[in-house]
Structures are given as structure tokens and as C-alpha cells.
Amino acid sequence: MGFFSKLKKKMTGSWADVTVELPKEIARGSEVTATVRVKVKDEPVDVDKIVLSLRCNEEIHIPRHTVHAQGETVTVDVRHDENLYKEEVDVTGSLQLGAHDHRTFDVPLKVPADAPVSFEGICARYVWQVYAALEMSGNDPDSGWSEVVVR
Numbered sequence: 001m002g003f004f005s006k007l008k009k010k011m012t013g014s015w016a017d018v019t020v021e022l023p024k025e026i027a028r029g030s031e032v033t034a035t036v037r038v039k040v041k042d043e044p045v046d047v048d049k050i051v052l053s054l055r056c057n058e059e060i061h062i063p064r065h066t067v068h069a070q071g072e073t074v075t076v077d078v079r080h081d082e083n084l085y086k087e088e089v090d091v092t093g094s095l096q097l098g099a100h101d102h103r104t105f106d107v108p109l110k111v112p113a114d115a116p117v118s119f120e121g122i123c124a125r126y127v128w129q130v131y132a133a134l135e136m137s138g139n140d141p142d143s144g145w146s147e148v149v150v151r
Contacts, residue, residue, distance in 0.1 A: 014041065016040045018037070018141050026151070028115050031109065032109055037105075038050070038104075049135050050135070052089045053131045054111075055145075063077050118148075131143055131144065
């Protein structure tokens with residue numbers, strides 16, 4: 001592999017594919033198992049750790065809100081996001097994964113009994129999401145944030 005190919009992988013996080021699976025619906029106060037899957041591509045990787053995150057955000061969007069101030073009327077989109085809950089779990093410590101290595105890690109997660117439930121309203125929503133990543137030198141390969149429903 002050439003210098004530029006390695007540089008591209010370091011910058012884009014394309015060393016491995018990472019996915020995380022959870023049940024589509026989770027009850028508050030319950031413990032579930034998240035499954036993190038890692039598929040290494042053509043080169044071995046040195047991982048500082050694998051992390052799993054669960055979060056709940058409140059997202060507010062008020063489109064075309066009219067504001068009257070100082071004799072002027074302006075129409076704006078109002079957006080605000082607030083983190084209501086976040087848990088990050090270290091799945092592993094440092095490890096080396098070989099080229100074409102496929103690994104699976106089962107991780108227990110508990111949603112607090114007093115956590116907000118998933119909600120979708122006209123101008124606001126509570127959204128729960130899960131994410132897994134390999135923390136390593138360069139851009140970390142990750143699963144991206146995936147939505148889950150909490151009831």
C-alpha cells in the first residue's frame with residue numbers, strides 16, 4: 001500500500017467497518033445487549049479502545065417563526081438541540097486487529113427508569129441514538145449514530 005493510500009485511510013477512518021446493533025425498541029429501566037461488530041479491511045490496525053455511546057437529545061425546530069423587534073418583522077427558523085442523557089462505555093482497552101479480522105463484542109447497556117421516552121411532536125422531539133467507534137490514530141472508524149426507540 002502506498003503512502004497516499006495510507007494517508008487517505010488515516011484521514012477518512014476507512015481502516016474498518018463498524019456497526020452496532022440494538023433491539024429496535026428498549027423499555028426504560030431495562031438492560032439490553034448491544035452488539036458491536038468490527039470488520040477490518042486490508043491492513044492491521046492498532047486500536048486504543050473501542051467505545052459505545054448511547055444518548056438522548058431534545059431537538060426543537062420551529063420553522064418560519066415571525067419575530068417583531070425594533071419596528072421590523074423578520075421570519076426565521078428556530079433550532080435548538082439539548083443533550084438530555086449520554087453514557088459512554090469502554091468496550092475494550094488497547095488491542096491490535098489483524099487484516100480482514102472480524103470481531104463481535106456484546107455490551108450490556110441499561111436505560112435509566114426515569115429517562116425520557118422517544119417522542120416526535122410538531123416542533124420538538126426526543127431522539128435516542130447509539131454509536132460505536134474504534135479510537136485510534138487518525139480519523140476513528142465508526143458506525144455513525146443510529147436511532148433506537150425508548151418506551
